[in-house]
Amino acid sequence: MFEYAPAPESRDIVDIRPSYGLFINGEWVEPQSEERHKTINPATEEVLAEVAWAGEADVDRAVQAAAKAFPAWSGMPGAERAKYLFRIARIIQERSRELAVLETLDNGKPIRESRDVDLPLVAAHFFYYAGWADKLAYAGFGPDPRPLGVAGQVIPWNFPLLMLAWKIAPALACGNTVVLKPAETTPLTALAFADICRQADLPPGVVNIVTGAGETGAALVNHPGVDKVAFTGSTEVGRLIARSLAGTRKKLTLELGGKAANIVFEDAPIDQAVEGIVNGIFFNQGHVCCAGSRLLVQESIAGDVLEALKRRLGTLRLGDPLDKNTDIGAINSAEQLAKIRELSEAGEAEGAERWSPACPIPDRGFWFPPTVFTGVAQSHRIAREEIFGPVLSVLTFRTPAEAVEKANNTPYGLSAGVWTEKGSLMLWMASRLRAGVVWSNTFNRFDPASPFGGYKESGYGREGGRHGLEAYLDV
Amino acid sequence: MSERLAVRKTYKLFIGGAFPRSESGRSYVVTSSKGDFLANAARASRKDARDAVAAARKAFPGWSGATAYNRGQILYRIAEMLEGRRAQFAAEVSDADGVGAKKAGEIVDAAVDRLVWYAGWSDKIGAVLGSANPVAGPYFNLSSPEPTGVVAVVAPPEAPLLGLVSVIAPVIVTGNTCVVVASERAPLPAITLAEVLATSDLPGGVVNILTGSAAEIAPWLAGHMDVNAIDLTGAAPELAVTCEELAAENLKRVLRPPAGRVDWLADPGVERMTAFLEIKTVWHPIGV
Numbered sequence: 001m002f003e004y005a006p007a008p009e010s011r012d013i014v015d016i017r018p019s020y021g022l023f024i025n026g027e028w029v030e031p032q033s034e035e036r037h038k039t040i041n042p043a044t045e046e047v048l049a050e051v052a053w054a055g056e057a058d059v060d061r062a063v064q065a066a067a068k069a070f071p072a073w074s075g076m077p078g079a080e081r082a083k084y085l086f087r088i089a090r091i092i093q094e095r096s097r098e099l100a101v102l103e104t105l106d107n108g109k110p111i112r113e114s115r116d117v118d119l120p121l122v123a124a125h126f127f128y129y130a131g132w133a134d135k136l137a138y139a140g141f142g143p144d145p146r147p148l149g150v151a152g153q154v155i156p157w158n159f160p161l162l163m164l165a166w167k168i169a170p171a172l173a174c175g176n177t178v179v180l181k182p183a184e185t186t187p188l189t190a191l192a193f194a195d196i197c198r199q200a201d202l203p204p205g206v207v208n209i210v211t212g213a214g215e216t217g218a219a220l221v222n223h224p225g226v227d228k229v230a231f232t233g234s235t236e237v238g239r240l241i242a243r244s245l246a247g248t249r250k251k252l253t254l255e256l257g258g259k260a261a262n263i264v265f266e267d268a269p270i271d272q273a274v275e276g277i278v279n280g281i282f283f284n285q286g287h288v289c290c291a292g293s294r295l296l297v298q299e300s301i302a303g304d305v306l307e308a309l310k311r312r313l314g315t316l317r318l319g320d321p322l323d324k325n326t327d328i329g330a331i332n333s334a335e336q337l338a339k340i341r342e343l344s345e346a347g348e349a350e351g352a353e354r355w356s357p358a359c360p361i362p363d364r365g366f367w368f369p370p371t372v373f374t375g376v377a378q379s380h381r382i383a384r385e386e387i388f389g390p391v392l393s394v395l396t397f398r399t400p401a402e403a404v405e406k407a408n409n410t411p412y413g414l415s416a417g418v419w420t421e422k423g424s425l426m427l428w429m430a431s432r433l434r435a436g437v438v439w440s441n442t443f444n445r446f447d448p449a450s451p452f453g454g455y456k457e458s459g460y461g462r463e464g465g466r467h468g469l470e471a472y473l474d475v
Numbered sequence: 476m477s478e479r480l481a482v483r484k485t486y487k488l489f490i491g492g493a494f495p496r497s498e499s500g501r502s503y504v505v506t507s508s509k510g511d512f513l514a515n516a517a518r519a520s521r522k523d524a525r526d527a528v529a530a531a532r533k534a535f536p537g538w539s540g541a542t543a544y545n546r547g548q549i550l551y552r553i554a555e556m557l558e559g560r561r562a563q564f565a566a567e568v569s570d571a572d573g574v575g576a577k578k579a580g581e582i583v584d585a586a587v588d589r590l591v592w593y594a595g596w597s598d599k600i601g602a603v604l605g606s607a608n609p610v611a612g613p614y615f616n617l618s619s620p621e622p623t624g625v626v627a628v629v630a631p632p633e634a635p636l637l638g639l640v641s642v643i644a645p646v647i648v649t650g651n652t653c654v655v656v657a658s659e660r661a662p663l664p665a666i667t668l669a670e671v672l673a674t675s676d677l678p679g680g681v682v683n684i685l686t687g688s689a690a691e692i693a694p695w696l697a698g699h700m701d702v703n704a705i706d707l708t709g710a711a712p713e714l715a716v717t718c719e720e721l722a723a724e725n726l727k728r729v730l731r732p733p734a735g736r737v738d739w740l741a742d743p744g745v746e747r748m749t750a751f752l753e754i755k756t757v758w759h760p761i762g763v
Contacts (some may be wrong), residue, residue: 124611140603239723246719247712249734254726411725430757438757445758447610451618455753456703457726462754465608467618475746 004317007324009111014102016188019050022058022211023194025065026204032057037213039187042108043321043330043365051187053212059179059219062208066150066177067225069205074147074175078134085130085172087200092123095196099189103161104321106188108330108366109284111322121446122165125464128448129169132469136174139466145473147175148251149227152220155190156233157183157332158287158388164190166463167230168207169448174472176228177206181220184213185333218244226250230471232289235386235412235457253461253471255289255453257386258414261407262292262443263429265400266301268419272441274308277392280417280443282316282370285329286390287336289458290415292443294376294383296403299396306374306394313370314357328390331366340368340389347373347382352393378409386412400425404432413455417443436462486516486662488523488686489669491530492679498522503687505663508573516662519685524654524695527683531625531652532701534680539622539650547597550648553675554590557583557640560671564636564664571635571661585740586640592743593644600649600748613761620752622650623728624703627696629689629718631709635661637739639668642708645747647681654683654702656693658709662686690714697721704728704751708737 019036021028033055038047054062073081092099099122100114107114136145151171155163160182171178182190194209210216214237221229221241228251231241235256245252262280264273280292297305321329331337348354356369368389376383376393383393397403407416416435420426430438436454439445446452451462461471486505487494496502499520505513517523538546557564561583569579605619626646631638635658646653657665669684685692689710697705697718704727707715715732722729730750 235726238726242723242726243720246723247716249731256726426759430755436753436755438755440757440759442614442758442760445610445612445614447608447612447614447616449608449610450616450758451608451754451756453754455623455755459726460728465618465756466606467754470749 004325006320008320008322009101009324011101011105011322013098014105016049016102020052020187020191020211022052022054022062023191023209024062025208026198026202031055037184039106039185041105042332043362045364048105049188051191051211053184054210054216054219056219059210059216059223062179062210063150063152063220063223063225065205065208066179069203070149070177073177073203073206078136081172081175082130082133084200084202085126085133085169088196088202089123089126089130091196091199092119092126096120096123099161099192101322102192103189104329106186107157107160108321108332110326110329112324112326113284118159118162121448122161125162125165125448126169129173132170133173136469136473139469141470141473141475145174145475148472148474149176150225151176151178151228151230151472152223152226153178153180153230154217154220154233155180155182157186158284158289160186161189161193163232164193166232170463170468171230171472172206174469176472179208179210179220179226181210181212181217184211187211221245228472231255238459251471254459255461255463256457256459257412258289258291258454258458259294259384259386259410259412260290260292260415260417260435261294261296262417263296263403263407263419264298264301264305265420265422265425266298267421269421270301270305270308273419274305274312276417276419276441276443277309278312278316281392282328282390283444285331285368287332287388288444290437290444292415292417293387293391293393295392295394296397296406297394299398302396309372310355310357313372316357316370318359318367318369319362328370331368331389334366336388337366337368340387340391343382343385343387344371344391347376347380347393350380350382352376352380352382378406384410400429404429408434411457414458415439484514486514486666486686488517488519489666489673489682489684490523490527491533491683492673494669497687498526505661507570513570514663516666516686518687519692521692521695523685524692525699527654527685528625528696528699528701530680530683531654534652534678535624537678538647538652538681541650543598543601546648546650547594549676550590550594550597550644553671553677554587554594556671556675557590557668558587560667563667567664567667568636571664582637586637589637589640589743590644593648596748597648600745603745604749604752604754608756615759615761616756618754618756620649621755623751623753624651625701626651626653626704626706626751627693627699627702628653628655628706629693629709630655630657630665631737632658632660632689634739636664636668638709638737639665641739641743642706642747643682645743646706646751649748649752651751652681654685654696656689656696656709657684657686659687659689693718694721697727698724700725702727704730706730706750707732
C-alpha cells in the first residue's frame with residue numbers, strides 16, 4: 001500500500017458551543033429537565049459539547065409550539081412554503097463544508113463520505129421536496145391532500161443530518177410542523193440545522209428540535225398532540241413504537257433494520273462486484289441499515305471473489321475521520337463497538353472463520369477493523385442479526401433459486417444487491433427478492449427522487465420520491 | 476303423500492380450496508335477523524386459523540407470480556359466478572339483514588359490480604402507483620408496487636356480502652393471499668361466496684374463509700409471525716387495539732377500523748389496495 005501524507009480537513013470552520021439548550025418555537029430555550037449529557041468525538045473520545053436531555057415537560061412545550069404553528073404553516077400557499085425549503089437547501093449548500101466537518105466530528109464517519117455523500121444528499125432532499133410543496137394536488141393523492149398536523153420524528157445516529165432531511169423536508173413540504181429528536185450520540189448537526197431554520201426566517205414552531213435519548217423519544221411519540229410518528233432506527237424500538245401507537249389515530253412510518261444479501265453470480269464483472277461488496281458493507285463503517293452484510297457468492301467463483309476482496313480490503317485506510325484519505329472511520333459509540341465485538345465473537349464461537357486485513361488501530365476512540373467471515377451458515381447469528389458494523393458474512397449458493405431462497409431467509413427486507421451481466425437473470429432476481437430496494441450492479445445508491453423503505457420487519461412507508469409524500473398526507 | 480323434506484346445506488370453513496369442518500368440531504347456531512334458525516356454522520379454532528395461514532402462504536408465490544391480466548380475469552370470473560347465483564345471495568342477505576327483496580338484490584348487484592371494478596385494477600394499479608424516478612446520476616431507477624404477502628382480514632360484521640367482497644377483492648387483486656374472518660352474526664353469505672370462489676378458477680388458498688368468533692380468532696392471526704398484514708375493518712374497538720398491539724411483533728401492516736360507519740355503496744377509492752402493497756425500487760447503472 002502506498003504511504004499517504006496526512007491530509008486532514010481543518011476543523012476551524014466549525015464553531016461548537018460548550019452547551020446547547022433546546023430549539024423550541026424558533027428560540028433556544030433552557031430545558032426544564034436538568035439532565036445534561038456530553039456528546040463526544042468517537043475518534044478521539046474528546047468532549048465536543050454538552051446537550052440537554054429533554055423531559056416530558058420539554059417535549060410537551062415543543063409539541064405545543066408545533067401545534068400552534070400548524071394552522072399558519074399548513075394554510076400558507078404551497079409556493080411560499082416551497083420558498084422556505086429552497087432557502088434552507090441553499091443555506092445547507094453554502095454551509096456544507098462546515099456541516100460535513102461537524103458531522104464527521106460528532107459521528108466518526110470519514111470526511112470523504114460526509115462531504116461527498118451526506119451533505120450533497122441533504123441539500124438535494126430539501127431541494128426536491130421544496131418543489132413538491134405547491135404541486136401536491138398533482139401527486140396522486142386527490143385534488144386537495146391535507147397535511148396531518150404535528151409530526152414527531154425520531155432519527156438515528158448513522159446519517160444524522162441526512163436522516164433529518166429525509167424526515168423534515170417532506171413533512172414541511174406537505175404542510176406539517178415538526179418536533180424532531182436526533183440521536184443522543186449525534187445531536188450537533190441537528191442543532192446546527194436549528195440555526196439554519198433561524199437563518200432562513202422559518203416561522204417559529206414549524207421546526208422544533210429536542211435532544212435526548214430513548215425516554216425523550218418515547219415522550220415524543222406518545223404525546224397526544226402528535227398526529228404523525230416517523231421513526232428510523234432499530235426493529236426492536238420500531239416494534240415498541242408500533243405497539244404503543246395501537247388504538248390511536250396517529251399515522252406511523254418506520255424505517256428499521258436490515259440484513260441485506262449482496263448476490264454475486266458467476267458471470268458478474270468481478271472487479272466491479274468487489275467494489276460493490278466493499279461499498280455495500282464498509283461504507284460508513286457498516287453503520288447502514290441497508291448494508292450488504294450477507295455476501296451470497298456463486299460457488300464456482302467464490303474463491304476468486306474472496307481473494308480479490310481480501311486484496312482490496314488490504315488497501316482500505318482506517319483512521320482519522322477528518323483525513324481526506326480515510327476510508328473507514330470510527331465506530332460511533334462504545335456501546336455500538338461492544339455490540340459489534342459481541343456478535344463477531346459469536347461468529348467465531350459458532351464456527352465461522354474470521355479474517356481482517358493487517359490494520360493499525362488508533363489508541364484512542366472506538367474502532368473496528370474491516371472483517372470478513374467465511375464458512376457462515378444461515379443459522380449463525382452473524383447471518384441473521386443486524387451487526388451494524390464493518391463485518392461481512394460470506395455464504396455461497398449454486399443456483400439462482402437457491403440464491404433467492406437464502407436472500408429472503410430473513411425477517412428483514414430492506415435492500416438487496418444482484419451482480420450479473422445477464423439482464424433477464426437480474427430482472428428475475430429483482431422480482432423475487434422481498435426487499436424495498438434492489439441495487440443491481442451497484443449498491444448503496446440514494447437519491448431524493450427514489451423511494452426508500454422496507455418489506456417485512458424492516459418497517460413500512462417510503463421516504464423519497466412521490467411515494468415519500470404519502471407518509472405526511474392525510475390519505 | 477307426504478311433503479318432500481328439504482335437503483339442508485351444511486356450512487363449513489373454506490381453507491386451501493377445500494371445505495373442512497372446524498378441527499375443533501365446534502359449531503354455532505346462525506339465526507336470521509328475526510331470530511329464526513337458519514343453519515349451523517363452523518366455529519373456527521386457533522388450529523383452523525393456522526391451517527388457513529399455511530394455505531395462504533402456500534398459495535402466495537403462484538398467485539403473486541400470475542400475470543395481472545390473469546388475476547383480473549379470475550376476479551371477473553368471480554363476478555360472473557356471483558351474478559349467476561344472484562337469487563341465492565339475495566335470499567341470504569335478506570335473511571341476514573332483514574332487508575326486503577329489492578334492497579337485497581341491490582346489495583348483490585353492488586357486490587358484483589365491485590368485483591368487476593376491482594378486476595379492472597389488476598393491470599392498472601402498477602402504472603398508477605409505480606414510477607420511473609429521475610435520479611441525479613446514470614441509473615435506471617424504477618419503482619413498482621408488489622403485494623405485501625399474506626393478509627388477515629376481519630370482515631365487517633354489518634355487511635355480510637357487500638362488505639365482505641369489498642374487503643377481499645382489493646387484497647387479492649394485487650396478488651396478496653388472505654385469511655378472512657367472516658361476519659360472526661351472518662356468516663352464511665361468506666360460505667356461499669366461498670362456493671363461488673371455489674368454482675371461479677381462483678387457486679386454492681388465495682382466499683380462506685373462517686367463520687366463528689372474531690374476538691377469538693383475530694388475535695391469533697394478528698400475532699401470527701407468517702402473516703404480513705391485517706385489515707381490522709370489521710374489528711370492534713377493543714379487539715382492534717388488541718390486534719394492533721399483537722401485529723407490532725412482526726411489524727404487520729395494519730389497516731385500522733374506519734372512524735365512522737362505512738357506506739359500502741360508495742366509491743371505495745384505491746386505499747384498500749395501497750394498504751397492502753409494498754413499493755420496490757430497482758436501480759441499474761446506465762452505460763456502454
